[in-house]
Amino acid sequence: MxxxxxxxxxxxxxxxxxxxxxxxxxxxxxxxxxxxxxxxxxxxxxxxxxxxxxxxxxxxxxxxxxxxxxxxxxxxxxxxxxxxxxxxxxxxxxxxxxxxxxxxxxxxxxxxRPEIEIPDYSGIEVEVDAAEVSDEDIDSAVEQLRERFASTSVVERAAAEGDVVKVDLEAKIDGEVLEDGVAQGVDYTIGSGELLDGIDEAVTGLEAGGSTTFTSELKGGSGAGQEAEVSVTVESVSARELPELDDDFAQLASEFDTLEEMREDSRKRLADQKKYDQATQAQEKVLDALLELTEVPVPEKLLADEIESRKHNLVNHQLGQLGLDLASYLKMQDKSEEEFENELKEQAEKGIRTQFVLDELVSKEKLNVSQEELTEHLMRRAQSSGMSPDQFAQAVVEGGQVPMLVGEVARGKALATVVESVTVKDTNGEVVDMSDEDETDEADESGESEAAAEAEASEGAAEAAQDKDDKGEKSGS
CATH class of the missing domain: 3.30.70.1050 (Trigger factor ribosome-binding domain)
Structure with missing residues (x-):
């Protein structure tokens, strides 16, 4: 031959x-x-x-x-x-x-796959938020904890901001009650913004038994994205009472004996979170800078497949679970279809370029994935999927997805290699040490960072393309 x-x-x-x-x-x-x-x-x-x-x-x-x-x-x-x-x-x-x-x-x-030349990235410098914890940050954290332990008691007065009202709701469009537009005994905290636009103004000032109507754009269900006339009846009004900020509260809400000990623990937790956020932010900015430096041609067919895959996932899974269609979603986002398509293309292209660049780094740096690293990553993915590690592992093996998981871990290590080689400064001008293994590893493998998400999101298209090739090409003839 x-x-x-x-x-x-x-x-x-x-x-x-x-x-x-x-x-x-x-x-x-x-x-x-x-x-x-x-x-x-x-x-x-x-x-x-x-x-x-x-x-x-x-x-x-x-x-x-x-x-x-x-x-x-x-x-x-x-x-x-x-x-x-x-x-x-x-x-x-x-x-x-x-x-x-x-x-x-x-x-x-x-x-x-295009041949990619990774440039010298040692000169990259990015700025991230300073990992400082202020007294105000601690006050806010303690106040949130205090809110969780608030009690309520029914009051005989008009509802005001901060009160919890139990309400019955009925939504109509063009005079017709929606099939899924009736709800009874819904607890709602006035001012929380967690229900319908306009409900705060509607129920404020109403006493138990009071009713009114207001117009609101529905966020989900069969009438999602449409203006509806909503009738609301207040069943009861309850005032929220916050516990006193003292040692008794600390013992109630935590494992600490004093309020000061609880605040110090909050300071430590907030500091850890800010360092983690800092590491994630560094990853995202370093990746953007690396992509800016690197020329990465994108196969047209692969890009088209990735765009279609992302659109299908959004419309049939994410929006479908919310009872929304694409038109309603675009209206809520105040976007035209053209703007949506352009954004989708930009995201898909960045995802593919990210995967290609990180894969090239894996090869260039000769990075390997240990069984321990793979197991840790698998457990994190299992947790985020809501499955037990055993169930997730079985699904991965049966679906032939082990190479995909190995690729995710390897790309995380490749990105960490770059991050540790560049200059990261905080907003105070201080150099941030990104070599802390525990922090960077968590950020690399969590799947919550934009960098990890982009690489993983596009892996499906590239892996699927490779898989099609591996299975044979008879249909091409």
């Missing part, structure tokens, strides 16, 4: 392959065997029809077509390996010559 590679652009090649006919012998034998099992010829037992009879009755062309379809995936894969290509997705195959007992020739155009 002879093969040659022609580079069409940085992300696409054309393979030209010529195969001597004797190399098709196994596929021809398999074709005759398959046809033998599918047809019947009077005078011959099924499966025992001679090749010459099959040629006469059904035509040599049918046999050749079956043989070529059987041989093409293996011939293509051999040409890919010979050309040392890192291909993505299904090839477009065109048979250019087929001479019986002489030659098979075909071309195959396919996307490939």
């Amino acid at each position: 002879k093969s040659a590679v022609e580079t069409l652009n940085p992300t696409r090649v054309r393979l030209t392959v010529e195969v001597p006919f004797e190399e098709l012998k196994d596929s021809l034998d398999a074709a005759y065997k398959k046809i033998n099992q599918q047809v019947t010829v009077p005078g011959f037992r099924k499966g025992k029809i001679p090749a010459r009879v099959i040629d006469q009755r059904f035509g040599r062309g049918a046999v050749l077509e079956e043989a070529v379809n059987d041989a093409l995936p293996k011939l293509y894969q051999s040409a890919v390996e010979e050309g040392e290509l890192n291909v993505l997705g299904q090839p477009e195959v065109d048979i250019t010559d087929l001479k019986d007992n002489e030659l098979l020739a075909f071309t195959a155009e396919v996307d490939v």
Whole structure:
């Protein structure tokens, strides 16, 4: 077999392959065997029809077509390996010559991972928020804890901000009550903004038994995104009472004996959180700076697939669970369809570029993933998915997703390598040490950072493209 590679652009090649006919012998034998099992010829037992009879009755062309379809995936894969290509997705195959007992020739155009040159990134400098904890931060944290331990008691007066009202609601559009537009006995804290726009003004000043109507744009359900007339009746009004800030409260709300000890613990927790946020922020900014420095061509087909995948996930999963369609979502976001499509394309392109760059860094830095690292990452992913580690691990293995998880961990390590090599300063001008393993590892593998999310979001498209290639390309012929 002879093969040659022609580079069409940085992300696409054309393979030209010529195969001597004797190399098709196994596929021809398999074709005759398959046809033998599918047809019947009077005078011959099924499966025992001679090749010459099959040629006469059904035509040599049918046999050749079956043989070529059987041989093409293996011939293509051999040409890919010979050309040392890192291909993505299904090839477009065109048979250019087929001479019986002489030659098979075909071309195959396919996307490939681009060759990426990682520039010197040691000069990158980014600024992150200072990890300072103020007394106001502690006061806010303690106040939130205090809110959680608030008690309520029914009062005989008009509702005011901060009160908890129990309400009945009924939503109508064009005079018709929505099928899912009735709710009874809903507890709502006035001023929280957690229910419907306009409800705060509507219920403020009402006593138990009072009713009114107001207009609001529905956020979910069958009428999502539409203006509705909402009737609200107040069943009861309860005042919230906050506990006193003293040692008794500390003992009630924590494992500490004094309020001062509880505040010090809050200071430590807030400091840890801010350091974690700082590490995550550094990752995102360093990644953006690295992408800015690196030229990364993006295969058009892969980009189109990634855009479609993200859109499908948003419309059919995220919005579907909220009872929203795309039109309602765009109206709520105050975006045109064109703006949405442009944003989606930008996000998808960044995700693919992120994966390519981090994968190249993994290769360049010869980074490996240990079993311990993989297990830790698996447990984090299991926690975020709401599954037990055993259930998640089983699903990963059955779905053949172990390589994907390994890739996620490796990319996290690659990004950490870059972050530790650049200059990170806080808003006070102080250099931030990013070599703390515990903090950076958590930020790398949490999946909460934009950097990790971008790399993982686009992994599906690239892995799927690679998977399609691995499974064979018969349909391309």
